[in-house]
Amino acid sequence: xxxxxxxxxxxxxxxxxxxxxxxxxxxxxxxxxxxxxxxxxxxxxxxxxxxxxxxxxxxxxxxxxxxxxxxxxxxxxxxxxxxxxxxxxxxxxxxxxxxxxxxxxxxxxxxxxxxxxxxxxxxxxxxxxxxxxxxxxxxxxxxxxxxxxxxxxxxxxxxxxxxxxxxxxxxxxxxxxxxxxxxxxxx
Amino acid sequence: xxxxxxxxxxxxxxxxxxxxxxxxxxxxxxxxxxxxxxxxxxxxxxxxxxxxxxxxxxxxxxxxxxxxxxxxxxxxxxxxxxxxxxxxxxxxxxxxxxxxxxxxxxxxxxxxxxxxxxxxxxxxxxxxxxxxxxxxxxxxxxxxxxxxxxxxxxxxxxxxxxxxxxxxxxxxxxxxxxxxxxxxxxx
Numbered sequence: 022x023x024x025x026x027x028x029x030x031x032x033x034x035x036x037x038x039x040x041x042x043x044x045x046x047x048x049x050x051x052x053x054x055x056x057x058x059x060x061x062x063x064x065x066x067x068x069x070x071x072x073x074x075x076x077x078x079x080x081x082x083x084x085x086x087x088x089x090x091x092x093x094x095x096x097x098x099x100x101x102x103x104x105x106x107x108x109x110x111x112x113x114x115x116x117x118x119x120x121x122x123x124x125x126x127x128x129x130x131x132x133x134x135x136x137x138x139x140x141x142x143x144x145x146x147x148x149x150x151x152x153x154x155x156x157x158x159x160x161x162x163x164x165x166x167x168x169x170x171x172x173x174x175x176x177x178x179x180x181x182x183x184x185x186x187x188x189x190x191x192x193x194x195x196x197x198x199x200x201x202x203x204x205x206x207x208x
Numbered sequence: 209x210x211x212x213x214x215x216x217x218x219x220x221x222x223x224x225x226x227x228x229x230x231x232x233x234x235x236x237x238x239x240x241x242x243x244x245x246x247x248x249x250x251x252x253x254x255x256x257x258x259x260x261x262x263x264x265x266x267x268x269x270x271x272x273x274x275x276x277x278x279x280x281x282x283x284x285x286x287x288x289x290x291x292x293x294x295x296x297x298x299x300x301x302x303x304x305x306x307x308x309x310x311x312x313x314x315x316x317x318x319x320x321x322x323x324x325x326x327x328x329x330x331x332x333x334x335x336x337x338x339x340x341x342x343x344x345x346x347x348x349x350x351x352x353x354x355x356x357x358x359x360x361x362x363x364x365x366x367x368x369x370x371x372x373x374x375x376x377x378x379x380x381x382x383x384x385x386x387x388x389x390x391x392x393x394x395x
Contacts, residue, residue: 081328085313086320109306119296119309126272126310127317133273141268 041068043101043137044188045128046180047109049084049120050077052128053180056099057170057188063196065189067170068099070181081120089127096135104132105191107183108141140191147190162186228255230288230324231375232315233367234296236271236307237264239315240367243286244357244375250383252376254357255286257368268307276314283322291319292378294370295328327378334377349373 039058042065046053052073057065073091075084096104106129109122125141132139145155151169152161163175166185176182226245229252233240239260244252260278262271283291293316296309312328319326332342338356339348350362353372363369 080326082316082320082326085317089317089321109309122296122306122309123313123316126313129269129310130272130276130314133269134276139267139269 041099041101042188042191043095043099043104043132044184044186044191045104045106045125046183046187047106047121047125047128048180049075049081049088049117049124051180052088052124053178053182053184054095055176055181055185055188056095056101057185057192059192059196061196063189063193064169064171065185065192067172067176067185069095070176070185072178072180081123084120085123085127088124089131092128092131093135096131096137100135101132101137103138103140103191103195104128104135105187106132106139106141107147107187108143110143142187142190147186150190150193151186165189228286228288229375229378230282230286230291230319231371231373231378232291232293232312233370233374234293234308234312234315235367236262236268236275236304236311238367239275239311240365240369240371241282242363242368242372242375243282243288244372244379246379246383248383250376250380251356251358252372252379254359254363254372256282257363257372259365259367268310271307272310272314275311276318279315279318280322283318283324287322288319288324290325290327290378290382291315291322292374293319293326293328294334294374295330297330329374329377334373337377337380338373352376 042057042059044055044057054071054073055067056069058068060066073088075087106125109118109125129139148157148162149155151165154161163182166182166189167175169189170176170185176185229244229246231242231244241258241260242254243256245255247253260275262274293312296305296312316326335344335349336342338352341348350369353369353376354362356376357363357372363372
């Protein structure tokens with residue numbers, strides 16, 4: 022008899038069961054998202070990709086509240102097992118970095134509140150995992166995302182492709198497996 | 209007959225009616241809060257002051273979710289008309305600034321979702337409004353907070369006193385008035 026907790030069970034992918042990962046490229050003006058269905062060997066299937074935008078002229082608290090509502094809708098619709106978010110660093114884009122960090126805070130808190138696992142990956146980590154090179158450029162990344170998702174062309178818009186890379190990074194660390202049952206303590 | 213909207217009416221303080229302002233000194237490890245009841249002439253009465261803490265060893269998304277829950281409880285208990293939050297700048301405390309910005313994002317989004325007004329004030333603005341000097345030191349600020357709240361001693365802990373200063377800054381801009389009715393278009 023398994024004594025796994027609900028969250029541990031959720032992490033174990035089974036044949037015929039859909040496990041969704043929500044990848045997020047956080048932002049206040051544009052927040053890219055990608056819902057990826059886990060497939061074996063670190064691959065995935067794009068289920069939904071898009072960008073949540075908020076009006077630049079609107080006050081920041083209201084923009085954050087809009088983002089919160091949109092994210093709650095995404096979480097309710099797809100019920101992702103995990104939400105993977107690109108980590109913010111302060112040294113780049115200083116002028117917009119506070120807004121991006123505030124947006125990522127809202128996203129991470131909502132993800133946990135929805136019952137999902139939530140995790141942040143740094144840009145260089147995502148590049149290293151997806152393209153095998155922490156300094157990979159945008160083109161290399163888009164090519165890898167296209168390949169891993171088995172798409173005919175580069176996913177657009179760029180924010181959504183970036184979000185897909187974050188979700189695929191999560192899947193690389195937590196691949197879907199064909200286990201019918203998982204030994205206790207193993208993931 | 210008044211055609212004021214609900215939110216405009218909420219901003220108009222009336223005799224016998226309690227209007228609460230929630231001031232927040234945002235943080236992930238320690239988040240100071242102060243619930244201040246509006247009193248005439250920019251003064252206020254301290255209703256509740258404290259600090260929301262989250263365990264440093266816990267992962268950031270879970271800490272943000274804890275903060276979210278605690279804030280929702282504060283908002284539900286006091287139903288503040290406004291939530292005033294100290295604005296984050298990136299040049300100071302770079303190592304903790306992302307976490308502070310993420311925390312402030314959660315707070316601002318929850319504030320709006322609760323139906324409150326939400327606003328950010330910069331540290332120098334708060335100092336200028338409360339102590340008449342944008343470079344006022346901690347001691348001057350604590351003295352002014354103590355005076356404006358008519359307290360016998362300096363409010364503690366320091367994070368809660370800082371949060372009270374943010375709430376009092378809001379009240380300085382939006383003073384409680386003894387209006388029984390407010391002409392349309394005036395606040």
